[in-house]
Amino acid sequence: MPPQVVEAMQRPMVPHRGPEFSEFYIALIERLKRLHRTEAEVLLWPGSGSAGWEIAAVNLLEPGDVVVAGVTGDFGDRFALVASTFGADVRRVELEWGNAIVPERLDAALRAAPGAKAVLLTHNETSTAVTNPLAELTAVAQEHGALVLVDAVSSAGGIPIEFDAWDVDYLFSGSQKAWMCPPGVAIVVAGRRAWERTRETGTHRFFWDMDRNLEMTKKGWTPTTPPISLLYALDAATAMIEEEGLEAVFDRHRRLGDMTRAGLGQLGLRLLADDAYASNTVTAFFPPDGVEARTIIDRMASEFGITLAGGQAHLASSLIRIGHMGWVDDEDIESCLTALNDVLESV
Amino acid sequence: MPPQVVEAMQRPMVPHRGPEFSEFYIALIERLKRLHRTEAEVLLWPGSGSAGWEIAAVNLLEPGDVVVAGVTGDFGDRFALVASTFGADVRRVELEWGNAIVPERLDAALRAAPGAKAVLLTHNETSTAVTNPLAELTAVAQEHGALVLVDAVSSAGGIPIEFDAWDVDYLFSGSQKAWMCPPGVAIVVAGRRAWERTRETGTHRFFWDMDRNLEMTKKGWTPTTPPISLLYALDAATAMIEEEGLEAVFDRHRRLGDMTRAGLGQLGLRLLADDAYASNTVTAFFPPDGVEARTIIDRMASEFGITLAGGQAHLASSLIRIGHMGWVDDEDIESCLTALNDVLESV
The missing domain is CATH 3.90.1150.10 (Aspartate Aminotransferase, domain 1)
Structure with a gap:
């Protein structure tokens, strides 16, 4: 970790319902929007990156939903596992380790799964060191009317992501990889179709509820006590990224x-x-x-x-x-x- | 926060699947057991204290379960809300703010709710500055065969808790209160009856799955990337508590x-x-x-x-x-x- 990030964690805590925190939090969220090249909503939770799988499953999927999962390694496998644990009917596209899922392959899988609600993708598959072609895959999924849900844990902040230009629906990462921070913050970006979908799903949810989080975020608050020292770290690290460009x-x-x-x-x-x-x-x-x-x-x-x-x-x-x-x-x-x-x- | 805790967060990160982490983690868990006066299992998650409500709801309750909630203030209200959000049939015992729930009142509520699966209690109600008599309330709940699920966010580490002697089933806190750390770690203690109950409930769960966490904890691992800097802080803070006694x-x-x-x-x-x-x-x-x-x-x-x-x-x-x-x-x-x-x- 950069020394600036280590140092940031020693900033004195401020009350997380006070104006000083709100101002800080709103600026941090805005910066994260810029770094994802998006005007969509950015939400943070205390949690590891893998919370992002669960946040997707409980907000955007319902039991029985047909879902196509691009499984290019161990992390893709776990995203598929979480979705099926929550009752989705997951159709796995299994790639030999070391290979990417290419648009033609996803297209074929979606043709074989009519009515699929979502595609689960791992942008950068850490277990195999493969980057899947997210822009092209997103275009294919959109043609089929499926939401694109992306694990970007080891890509966000290091590999280009154009959330708006590519028209991604949901993308998450954790503070500990290219964001240069200690682990402990889950970062979620959710676009218009994802928010529409949250209104359709009738799943039980509270801690991971995207709507509850958004309502608080708009006021500069968090739905639960925020991991303030880690947010300070994320602030320092993302400031460094903007400074480098x-x-x-x-x-x-x-x-x-x-x-x-x-x-x-x-x-x-x-x-x-x-x-x-x-x-x-x-x-x-x-x-x-x-x-x-x-x-x-x-x-x-x-x-x-x-x-x-x-x-x-x-x-x-x-x-x-x-x-x-x-x-x-x-x-x-x-x-x-x-x-x-x-x-x-x-x- | 004590300077020792701030300093601990600057310890260099170690790989969280390596032997150095395992040894550290097992020792931390053992110390937390001593501080809860228990030989039951202690589990940690990245999360705020309020994750404990959800961990209880998804592991220990099922939709339709009758649950009695002692609502002595705002936090008791939220525990009841989380349980009902996950489908439990919550019977609220509403106390005027400033009052504790006394054993007689809980006993009457449980008589009126035969077959209740669980009692939800807030040990120390932060919103009203009241400490509910946990030992006595636990005894009443056990007589009725209901699990005792306890929010100890603002008591654990500051107010006596005898997990084993009182025969509590499930109790949680967060790192940020009497534990003297930044927020970001949820601490759960779960006893024998709670583990039995997890085997009966058929709810969808992954991130908060107690069994998955326990399986990893026994090896000195965590089910997801741990918030290492915060665990270092918790290590330093709990060492200070043991030193003071x-x-x-x-x-x-x-x-x-x-x-x-x-x-x-x-x-x-x-x-x-x-x-x-x-x-x-x-x-x-x-x-x-x-x-x-x-x-x-x-x-x-x-x-x-x-x-x-x-x-x-x-x-x-x-x-x-x-x-x-x-x-x-x-x-x-x-x-x-x-x-x-x-x-x-x-x-």
Whole structure:
């Protein structure tokens, strides 16, 4: 985390029903709208990013609703699981890990699911380091009259999102990824059709109720006690993003993604993701034949203090992932690649 | 907040699926068990305290369940509202504000609601500064075979709670009150009968699913990305409580409550709460005749930098509340009373 963000968490607390908080909160919400390129509503909740799956399920879906889920990895799988847990009739489009869901594939799935109420998408699938083509997929879903519900946990703030221009309906993220903050705030953007849908659904909801939250947000209040120190962090982090410039932040992530992939290629390592859809916030690669992923991850940590992640689900022990989102620059990637080279030369 | 807590939030983040986090998390959970005087399960979620109402509703209640709610103020009202929002058949025991619900009253309500599945109680009603007699009320509910579900947001960590000795079933709080932390962590304690009940209820749940959380907690993990900086804060704060000694903390709150009530009495101010059930974490009083509560609150803030709260709901504009929970000592109360005296002399 940037020092400015750590420092922001030490600002003195203010009463969350007072005018000072309201002014702060409204400005934060407005800035988040700009960063999502939208005039739609932005709502915050105390919660991890994965609260976004549940907020979608309880506000925008009803038991029995036909829903098409693009499952491109572990997070897509969980979004589908949450929807089916809440009673939706989920039709999964299962992609081999490392591949994106392409518009033609989504179109075919929607033709096979007439009357589908919604499409569940993972913008950037963290488990496979793939970025799904959100603009094109959204266009396909809209043609079929299905709402587009997007998990943008590892893309928002790092990879371009044009909420209004692409006409997305619902998109969420968490404070802890490219937003450069500690975890604990769920960020939701909801457009016109999503609000219409909330009026149709008769589900039980209170804590996650989008309408209750919006009513309070308009006054500069929150429906429950807000996690103030984390909101201060988010304020500082989003101010840094605006200062660098949102396009410059996206460019930096693009450059870091390119550097990482090129560097791993030069080390002779095989990447998981289809190059046409490779993520600019995370890269996944396989260790050389005969070397355990865990060995490399442990040596990177113990010898260089660099934290890499393993894989998830069926690739848990065979994959290595490098995060390059948020407060990361070229030097960080260079150091990581140099360290990795050292480790590889001696395994 | 104590400086140790502010400082703890700056500890470097560790991966939340690694052994260092697990060890930390298990120790934190064990300490919270000691502080609730229980060997039952303690679960944490990112969320405000009010998540506890919803966690109870989705895990322990089903639509149509008869539930008796002790409504002693605004927070009791909201607990009842959440339960009815999720479809429970809520029988409200409405008390005049300032009064506690006494065992005889709960017993009568339960006789009139045969087969009631649960009793909803607010241990310390923040809106009225009343502490309901939880031990006695729990005994009554158990006699009727109803689960006891307790909002302890403004009592836990400041007012005695004997989860096991009193045989409570479910009790929750949030990190921001007597736990001396920023808001953002919901703390739930659930006993044997509560776990049995979760196996009977067929409600849709995922984020708040107690079983999913417990399964992960046993491994030292969390079901979603944990709000690590806030958990560090909670670790530091609960360590401070254990260092001071839980009984000493309770004694301090008792002394602060007595001091506050005595001091306000000497200033000729009328208290809202029935003295037999007056809270030791918050005190509510009326301004002198002809003086607006807002005038006093504003002058205390602008002239002395002391934050008092107004009332809630129908007493929003006519009541003043002093919080004396968490990181507060005798001198703080003395300064507050001296300042209040000054303000009263010149209104």
